[in-house]
Amino acid sequence: MFSIPAGHRELRLDLFRGLALWLIFIDHVSPDVLAWLTIRNYGFSDAAEIFIFISGFTAALVYGRTMFEGGFVIGSARILRRAWQIYCAHILLFCVLIAEVALVTRLTGTPFYMKEMEVTEFFGNPGPAMIQTLLLRFRPLNMDILPLYVVLMLALPLVLLLAKWWTALPLILSVALYALTLRYDLHLSAYPAGFWSFNPFAWQLLFVFGAWCALGGSKRLSPLMNLRAVFWAAIGYLLACFFVTLTWHFPQLEQFMPSWLFRFIYPIDKTDLDILRFVHFLALAIVALRFVPNGWRGLESPWVQPLILCGQYSLQIFSLGVALSFTGYALLMETSAGLAVHVAVGVIGILITCGVALLFTWYQRALGAAARRHGPAAVHSA
Numbered sequence: 391m392f393s394i395p396a397g398h399r400e401l402r403l404d405l406f407r408g409l410a411l412w413l414i415f416i417d418h419v420s421p422d423v424l425a426w427l428t429i430r431n432y433g434f435s436d437a438a439e440i441f442i443f444i445s446g447f448t449a450a451l452v453y454g455r456t457m458f459e460g461g462f463v464i465g466s467a468r469i470l471r472r473a474w475q476i477y478c479a480h481i482l483l484f485c486v487l488i489a490e491v492a493l494v495t496r497l498t499g500t501p502f503y504m505k506e507m508e509v510t511e512f513f514g515n516p517g518p519a520m521i522q523t524l525l526l527r528f529r530p531l532n533m534d535i536l537p538l539y540v541v542l543m544l545a546l547p548l549v550l551l552l553a554k555w556w557t558a559l560p561l562i563l564s565v566a567l568y569a570l571t572l573r574y575d576l577h578l579s580a581y582p583a584g585f586w587s588f589n590p591f592a593w594q595l596l597f598v599f600g601a602w603c604a605l606g607g608s609k610r611l612s613p614l615m616n617l618r619a620v621f622w623a624a625i626g627y628l629l630a631c632f633f634v635t636l637t638w639h640f641p642q643l644e645q646f647m648p649s650w651l652f653r654f655i656y657p658i659d660k661t662d663l664d665i666l667r668f669v670h671f672l673a674l675a676i677v678a679l680r681f682v683p684n685g686w687r688g689l690e691s692p693w694v695q696p697l698i699l700c701g702q703y704s705l706q707i708f709s710l711g712v713a714l715s716f717t718g719y720a721l722l723m724e725t726s727a728g729l730a731v732h733v734a735v736g737v738i739g740i741l742i743t744c745g746v747a748l749l750f751t752w753y754q755r756a757l758g759a760a761a762r763r764h765g766p767a768a769v770h771s772a
Contacts, residue, residue, distance in 0.1 A: 400451075401689045401698055402682055407444045408701030411708055413437035415743065416736055418532050418715035420722060423732040429674070431639070433631040434658055438535065439671040441704075442593060445539060446600025449546055450553075454605060457550040466547040473543040476705060477526075480536040483709045484523055487530050487716060488512060494720045503720060507531045511582050522581035529580070532712055534587040541590045542597045549601055557605050564598035567591060572662060585661065592662040596671070615676050624673035631670050699747040706750060707743050714739045 413428045414437045430436035453472070457465030487507070494503050504510045507530045512519040522528035526537040552560040570576060571591040578586045603611070614620055634655070637643045644652075658664045688694060700707045718735040725731065 402679075402684070402686070403444050403448055404698040404701030405682070405689065405694060406440055406678070406701070407448075407704050408697035408699070408707075410437040410440035410444070411700050411704060411711060411743070412697070412740055414441065414535075414708070415711035415715055415739055418712065419718040419736055419739055420732045423729060424736045432635055433628060433674070434635070434664070434670040435667045435674065438588070438660075439596060439663075439667065440674075441535065441708075442538070442542075442596045443600040443671065443675075445704075446542070446597035447604045448600075449543065449597075450550065450601035450604035453546065454550050454553070454601075457547070458554060462547065462551060465550065469543060469546050473540050476536055476540050476543060479705055479709050480526070480533070480540065481524070483536070483712055484530065484533065486713050487533065490713065490716050490720075491530070494716075498724065507716065519581070525581075527579065527581040532715065535708070537586070538588040538590055538593055542594060545594065546601070549598055553601070553605050557602065557607070560598055561602040561607070564595050568595040568663075587661055589662050595663060596668065615679065621676060621680055624676040627669065627673045628677065631666075631673075696744040696747070699751055700743055703747050703750045707747055710743055710746055711739070714742060 413430075416424045416428050417430060417437065425431060428437065449469075449472075453465055453469050456468055488509060491503050491507050491509055492513070495501065501510070504513055509530045512523075512528070519528050526540065529537060549560040552563065568591070571589065576591040577589050578591075580586055599607075633643075634647070637647060655666060658666050660667065682688070689698070718739055721727070722732060722735060727735070
């Protein structure tokens, strides 16, 4: 059932997830300058789609085998443990970010950053806001992905159980739920007002699609994706999306677009994962896999190792990136920095994440070496 053999790590997943984490950090730290280096200004989808798809793929890959071989209870327990880890990381990140905002606000003497990070409610009424934070209903700006990830992981046992009966069943039900979400406006409310920025009822489609690919769907799609016509259709769609995004930055180009096309494609909604965003992600995946095929020797290059290492510790690196992005953003705002400083802040932030990923890698290897020398019991008792 699995498209990747047991004991084999698909480094392409780590590579693209690490890339997504870098892109997310850049979009957060300098949305007005460095974001021109990311994909969100050149098409409909962005790094969020990459992250959620790979999260679904790897989750099914890691926990699916346990579910199918060890039973539903054991598999569900492991999944719930991971969901708890993500939840704890979110709460810790919230506390760190609130502390950062409080410190910068005190140093600058202006409430700008509280408003910018959407945490004014917390500083004005911290008790209820903290309760809503624990319920995942209150989040500062840029802290929407982990709550979505928690909800999707909590649904994973059901997805895998349905897949055990018939691999395509969870994907069929996921498409149905997506259609119902768009038809009846299903959503989760946020505090103090509004809705989740990433609607779980819609974004589950990408997560489940990733899980389906891990459970054998990628093999079924391979003959189709390898067709030359499909590849060039993906290229054509990416170019069309690129032209549309150019009209956002250069309104004079809108005259070259027919009015009926405007009515057809807009609004391209991120909250509910507009189908055009989903298709754009698929087109990117088709092109990327053509240039980075299975067994690509470039994965052994030292130049891509930082990306792979960051992708292997995605939860830690994502959390660190969000915390660093606010620090960098505040620094850029307070210094009225030019392009060189924007680039420097972005590069330094990425280097820090790479250093932390390297530290985690060293620690895991040290634990493994200790286990081989003294046995697992000695390591666990340390």
